[in-house]
Amino acid sequence: MAPQFLILSLLISCQALTSTTKAAEDTGFVGSLDRATLGLEKKNQVSHFRFYFHETFTANNATSVPVVPALPKYNTTTSFGTVGVMDNALTTGPERSSKLVGRVEGLYAATSQTEFNLLVVLNFVLTEGKYNGSTITILGRNRISQNLREIPVIGGSGVFRFATGYAEVNTVFLDPQTRSTIEYNIYVSHY
Secondary structure, rough: OOHHHHHHHHHHHHHHHHHHHHHHHHOOOOOOOOEEEEEEOOOEEEEEEEEEEEEOOOOHHEEEEEEEOOOOOOOOOOOOOOOOEEEEEEEOOOOOOOOOEEEEEEEEEOOOOHHHHHHEEEEEOOHHHHHHEEEEEEEEEOOOOOOOEEEEEEEEEEHHOOOOEEEEEEEEEEEEEOEEEEEEEEEEOOO
């Protein structure tokens, strides 16, 4: 009887020990955090930002450049395969002389074989007021043929940690040989 009791006691003890540490040991790399330590005790708010970014395509002072050319088969139709980078001025108005409030740094790729669409990964790097040093990050499909496009906000930094939302995108001016002005209305939920 004693060996059976000892074995039963050991099994119960082992079960008790493993159940108290099971959550932490399931992966070995995850744990719970207090929301306040991340600044999440504040009330969630939704903000609307209207920005304009200004691209220049000409070689001398280009701010948006292709680094991988389109595949020859698609060069004149959809530019499929083109990959580029950008570092564009971000202003409060559609004129290039409008107040500069940051930069748009990112990547774009022509990803459709049937129409001119871009996959964009953009950081809106803000330099003014309480947003100085904060970023809003968007990633998604930019369907250039539509007048108004919608792209998801997937995050941010600084004031925009844990940000979500969407951007409405509108081309204000486009000359594919020289420059463009693009309007971004960004609706972002943040703490």
